[in-house]
Amino acid sequence: MRPRRFxxxxxxxxxxxxxxxxxxxxPILLIFWNAFVVEGKPDFLRALALLKEPDTLEALKNxxxxxxxxxxxxxxxxxxxxxxxxxxxxxxxxTMKVLFLVPFMLPSFIGALAWKILLSPRxxxxxxxxxxxxxxxxxxxxxxxxxxxxxxxxxYLFPFVFIQVSGALERMDPTLEEAARISGxxxxxxxxxxxxxxxxxxxxxxxxxxxLYSLAHFGVPAILGTERNIFIIPTxxxxxxxASGGNFEAIRTGTMLSSILVLSAAAILYLQSLVLSxxxxxxxxxxxxxxxxxxxxxxxxxxxxxxxxxxALTVVLxxxxxxxxxxxxxxxxxxxxxxxxxxNFTYILFKWELTRDAIWNSFYLSLCAAAVTxxxxxxxxxxxxxxxIRGKFLLEFLGVLPFSVPGTVIALGVILxxxxxxxxxxxxxxxxxxxxxxxxxxxxxxxxxxxxxxxVHDSLEEAARACGASKWQAMKDVVLPLIKPGMVAxxxxxxxxxxxxxxxxxxxxxxxxxxxxxxxxxxNEDGETVYAxxxxxxxxxxxxxxxxxxxxVTRAKIESA
Amino acid sequence: xxxxxxxxxxxxxxxxxAVRDLDLEIRDGECFSLxxxxxxGKTTTLRMLAGFEDLDEGEIRVGDRVxxxxxxxxxxxxxxxxxxxxxxxxxxxxxxxxxxxVAFPLQIKGLNRADIQAKTRRxxxxxxxxxxxxxxxxxxxxxxxxxxxxxxAIAINPQVMLLDEPLxxxxxxxxxxxxxxxxxxxxxxxxTIVFVTHDQAEAMAISDRMLxxxxxxxxxxxxxxxxYEQPASRFVFSFxxxxxFLPMEDRDGRSYVQDAPEVGPLEVPRxxxxxxxxxxxxxxPTHIDLQAEGGLxxxxxxxxxxGELVEYRVRxxxxxxxxxxxxxxxxxxxxxxxxxxxxxxxGYPED
Numbered sequence: 001m002r003p004r005r006f007x008x009x010x011x012x013x014x015x016x017x018x019x020x021x022x023x024x025x026x027p028i029l030l031i032f033w034n035a036f037v038v039e040g041k042p043d044f045l046r047a048l049a050l051l052k053e054p055d056t057l058e059a060l061k062n063x064x065x066x067x068x069x070x071x072x073x074x075x076x077x078x079x080x081x082x083x084x085x086x087x088x089x090x091x092x093x094x095t096m097k098v099l100f101l102v103p104f105m106l107p108s109f110i111g112a113l114a115w116k117i118l119l120s121p122r123x124x125x126x127x128x129x130x131x132x133x134x135x136x137x138x139x140x141x142x143x144x145x146x147x148x149x150x151x152x153x154x155x156y157l158f159p160f161v162f163i164q165v166s167g168a169l170e171r172m173d174p175t176l177e178e179a180a181r182i183s184g185x186x187x188x189x190x191x192x193x194x195x196x197x198x199x200x201x202x203x204x205x206x207x208x209x210x211x212l213y214s215l216a217h218f219g220v221p222a223i224l225g226t227e228r229n230i231f232i233i234p235t236x237x238x239x240x241x242x243a244s245g246g247n248f249e250a251i252r253t254g255t256m257l258s259s260i261l262v263l264s265a266a267a268i269l270y271l272q273s274l275v276l277s278x279x280x281x282x283x284x285x286x287x288x289x290x291x292x293x294x295x296x297x298x299x300x301x302x303x304x305x306x307x308x309x310x311x312a313l314t315v316v317l318x319x320x321x322x323x324x325x326x327x328x329x330x331x332x333x334x335x336x337x338x339x340x341x342x343x344n345f346t347y348i349l350f351k352w353e354l355t356r357d358a359i360w361n362s363f364y365l366s367l368c369a370a371a372v373t374x375x376x377x378x379x380x381x382x383x384x385x386x387x388x389i390r391g392k393f394l395l396e397f398l399g400v401l402p403f404s405v406p407g408t409v410i411a412l413g414v415i416l417x418x419x420x421x422x423x424x425x426x427x428x429x430x431x432x433x434x435x436x437x438x439x440x441x442x443x444x445x446x447x448x449x450x451x452x453x454x455x456v457h458d459s460l461e462e463a464a465r466a467c468g469a470s471k472w473q474a475m476k477d478v479v480l481p482l483i484k485p486g487m488v489a490x491x492x493x494x495x496x497x498x499x500x501x502x503x504x505x506x507x508x509x510x511x512x513x514x515x516x517x518x519x520x521x522x523x524n525e526d527g528e529t530v531y532a533x534x535x536x537x538x539x540x541x542x543x544x545x546x547x548x549x550x551x552x553v554t555r556a557k558i559e560s561a
Numbered sequence: 562x563x564x565x566x567x568x569x570x571x572x573x574x575x576x577x578x579a580v581r582d583l584d585l586e587i588r589d590g591e592c593f594s595l596x597x598x599x600x601x602g603k604t605t606t607l608r609m610l611a612g613f614e615d616l617d618e619g620e621i622r623v624g625d626r627v628x629x630x631x632x633x634x635x636x637x638x639x640x641x642x643x644x645x646x647x648x649x650x651x652x653x654x655x656x657x658x659x660x661x662x663v664a665f666p667l668q669i670k671g672l673n674r675a676d677i678q679a680k681t682r683r684x685x686x687x688x689x690x691x692x693x694x695x696x697x698x699x700x701x702x703x704x705x706x707x708x709x710x711x712x713x714a715i716a717i718n719p720q721v722m723l724l725d726e727p728l729x730x731x732x733x734x735x736x737x738x739x740x741x742x743x744x745x746x747x748x749x750x751x752x753t754i755v756f757v758t759h760d761q762a763e764a765m766a767i768s769d770r771m772l773x774x775x776x777x778x779x780x781x782x783x784x785x786x787x788x789y790e791q792p793a794s795r796f797v798f799s800f801x802x803x804x805x806f807l808p809m810e811d812r813d814g815r816s817y818v819q820d821a822p823e824v825g826p827l828e829v830p831r832x833x834x835x836x837x838x839x840x841x842x843x844x845x846p847t848h849i850d851l852q853a854e855g856g857l858x859x860x861x862x863x864x865x866x867x868g869e870l871v872e873y874r875v876r877x878x879x880x881x882x883x884x885x886x887x888x889x890x891x892x893x894x895x896x897x898x899x900x901x902x903x904x905x906x907x908g909y910p911e912d
Contacts, residue, residue: 175652181639182611182646182723183666183713193665197656 008471009387013395016380020398023439027413028262028405034416035255050253051260059236059257062146062225063215066232069150070157070214075207077154078161079199081310084303086169087195088294091304099311100162105547106315107500108156109219109517110536113524114318115152116223117325117533119143123332125321144228149221153214155314160213161206168202169195187294201275208272212265216406218503219517223524233257234408238507241412255416258409266404319540326534344534355535357512358519365430365515366498369437374490376438377445378483384446385453386461386479402442407503410439415507428510436504441494448493452486453479485554492550500543516542563623563720563753564589565610570619572605572777579605581777583619592747592754594764597774598800603757604725606774610755611646611723612639623721640669645714645752649726651706653698653713660685660694663712670717684716687746704735711743715750722747724756728763740767761801765789773797795909798843805849805882807842808911816842821878824858832908844906846872846885851893856900861893875899 036047050056084090085097103111118126119141127139142148176198180190218234226235237257240250296303324335326344333339348355384395405413414436418426426432456479464474502517509518516539523532565587572580580602587593595603608614609629610621615636621629628637653662664681672680685691688708698706707727714722724743728736744767747754758764764771765785773780773788773796781793792798795806808819815826819839831840850856851873859877871891873884882901893899 173650173652175648175650176654178611178613178639179646179648179652179654179710179713180665181613182642182644184640184643184669184717185665186638186640189669194654198654200656 030416059231063232070153071211073154074158074210078158082165112220112223114321160209164202164206326537331529358514362516370495381450411507444493448490452483566622591769594756594768594771596764601774602777645719646723647727684712688712811838835908846883848905856902
């Protein structure tokens with residue numbers, strides 16, 4: 001063996017490490033540094049003192065309540081509907097299953113906007129309707145409360161549990177349940193003693209994802225809470241950074257709160273990996289028979305109606321509200337044809353610079369971020385999966401980081417890094433959002449490209465080499481074509497969420513670099529409810545078109561394969 | 562009494578008839594195999610016995626009790642049948658340890674703790690699992706997992722045991738061992754076994770009687786010897802063991818190979834079982850002798866040494882036959898002319 005020198009593999013490793021260090025590691029380090037180091041010396045006591053201030057303490061408490069409540073509620077709803085569509089004879093199961101996944105597509109802050117329009121205590125349409133009908137003095141619902149935030153978050157997060165559990169139920173070896181049945185157990189006993197315990201890892205995995213997202217989400221609590229002085233960690237960070245004019249103490253509080261977010265996210269992900277790696281729950285089998293189905297009998301139609309009503313309330317009603325309000329000439333007018341106009345949409349799309357810019361910004365930022373992140377992700381995954389060189393563990397560690405960093409934290413991190421401290425000032429430019437998007441969506445790119453690369457067995461590349469192909473030719477003609485579907489998937493997995501992104505860009509936008517999410521949010525803040533709704537309606541159309549496009553692209557891929 | 566009777570049992574899935582008009586009696590205490598290629602309806606039959614599938618027509622009785630009846634729309638649910646069942650993929654519960662897996666059916670029956678303890682321990686002892694009773698299935702091998710499934714099935718001391726390809730996920734050596742263990746358990750505990758398999762050697766080794774199915778239709782029921790020696794059809798002949806087929810044609814009271822009358826007439830009388838002038842000759846590779854002179858004339862294409870045996874591939878007209886002799890019988894070289902005489906052969910009508 002010739003002595004190892006600095007070859008291509010080492011170069012790629014170094015490049016990958018460098019990218020992750022600059023994009024992810026340093027911003028996070030800066031957050032911890034700012035939080036815990038004062039004038040070059042570590043100072044945990046003062047950091048802790050900041051947390052003890054009443055408003056921060058309140059935000060922490062709210063975060064816990066909202067994350068906890070949302071997780072519990074989402075888990076109950078998700079498990080129930082998953083069980084309903086995969087283990088009962090509910091009519092139109094297949095259609096219902098697709099419908100339960102629709103909330104995945106919808107940005108929750110747009111949902112929050114709709115619910116605020118419908119259920120805010122005084123102005124909400126439903127509240128006013130009920131007060132008129134029942135001659136009440138006080139509004140019936142108040143969506144602008146902790147409970148309201150939990151309810152709205154749950155509507156958009158329960159699919160995480162639903163998809164995990166229904167997938168696991170479908171993949172589960174049905175003979176595990178049949179064995180219990182032939183042992184003499186009835187359906188109730190089987191569900192309690194066999195099915196539920198076996199589903200527990202999937203339920204927990206879904207629940208932890210919900211906890212992670214509800215902890216890190218900015219949109220819903222910002223729209224429903226801030227006005228009422230209900231803050232959670234991300235909205236508190238936003239308030240500190242903006243309202244306090246960026247003074248040092250405010251930034252320190254922000255970094256402290258960010259540190260807490262990062263640590264809780266890391267803890268949640270660690271728990272999840274523990275849950276998922278517990279090997280005794282391998283219950284998936286090859287031989288697949290139709291699973292046992294519970295006959296609902298008399299409950300069949302009532303439960304179908306319940307499911308349909310749930311979808312109508314959580315998906316159709318808010319979406320319709322957004323579209324209807326978007327057509328109003330002035331907010332507050334009744335929904336009558338003479339009060340409606342399509343001018344709002346043409347104004348937003350073609351005339352108003354603010355919204356026109358926002359749409360354009362979101363488009364090119366998502367496009368560039370998706371393309372670049374996908375390529376970087378492929379490079380890093382290649383080094384991680386396909387090479388065997390020393391020092392890889394470092395990259396493995398860095399590769400896990402992007403998964404555990406919430407959007408708000410990334411935003412604060414890039415502010416600390418790219419505001420001139422290291423000679424580069426990107427503040428108020430689109431570049432800072434671009435850099436933040438790369439960090440935020442790196443996890444998606446790594447996940448889907450490394451999955452694709454793991455599918456390509458080493459022997460395929462070796463076979464090409466044995467046929468006389470160079471390393472590069474083997475890569476180009478064998479590996480790349482095989483992982484292309486994974487790369488396309490990575491692109492769309494980044495492009496679509498980035499298009500509707502709010503949590504990160506709301507901390508980073510400048511006068512000319514609003515994104516769609518920011519524009520909707522600020523229009524709503526400024527009381528321009530009609531324009532906010534109209535822009536949200538346009539965003540929904542774009543998102544649905546994008547989803548349809550993905551479906552076509554990925555389906556074409558499957559058919560050609 | 563645990564005599565299992567199926568009368569006119571038919572099962573359809575959509576447009577496909579999985580089992581057609583099956584009549585069968587499985588006797589008390591016997592080991593009965595359902596054998597056939599995949600998709601022949603054997604697993605569906607077992608699942609109807611277990612109560613997992615309803616019947617489209619017919620009736621299933623155990624002793625004099627009706628378990629399933631399509632006419633009466635009555636189906637005793639699986640959990641009330643008191644059968645033991647072992648599945649192909651083991652189906653041991655990964656979240657319960659070995660003891661709890663085996664104790665589960667007893668707990669469901671609501672026995673008291675002491676009884677559960679005693680019966681579980683006996684089942685574990687019978688299957689050699691006592692030492693690992695506190696382990697979890699994930700820590701055990703495939704063979705041990707199958708033992709758990711067996712222990713769980715015998716724990717309630719069932720009269721009928723349903724086994725759905727229980728050995729096909731095990732490696733060949735273990736498979737043979739488990740076969741003996743299952744037979745041994747049966748001898749000690751006296752239950753009736755209904756055993757589904759696609760492996761004819763396994764069926765022959767384990768069964769008192771067996772049936773062969775094809776496309777949902779019963780082909781033959783009988784002891785392994787009867788089925789091996791007197792297959793009822795060309796299909797059964799080809800499914801059980803190695804086989805040679807030659808299309809034959811009768812002329813002037815003698816039988817010639819179709820398309821190749823020049824290889825000479827058959828030296829044995831044609832079997833009585835065939836009627837028309839054209840028929841199919843079926844013979845096992847070990848039932849054909851090779852000789853230098855006389856017989857059906859052919860040419861040795863290849864000679865393959867198989868250890869115990871030597872296998873000749875012989876061309877007869879346009880056909881190729883496999884003939885197996887003892888390993889020391891290496892008289893004929895490749896390319897040599899050779900004569901075939903059939904010690905035993907059967908005749909079937911032409912397809």
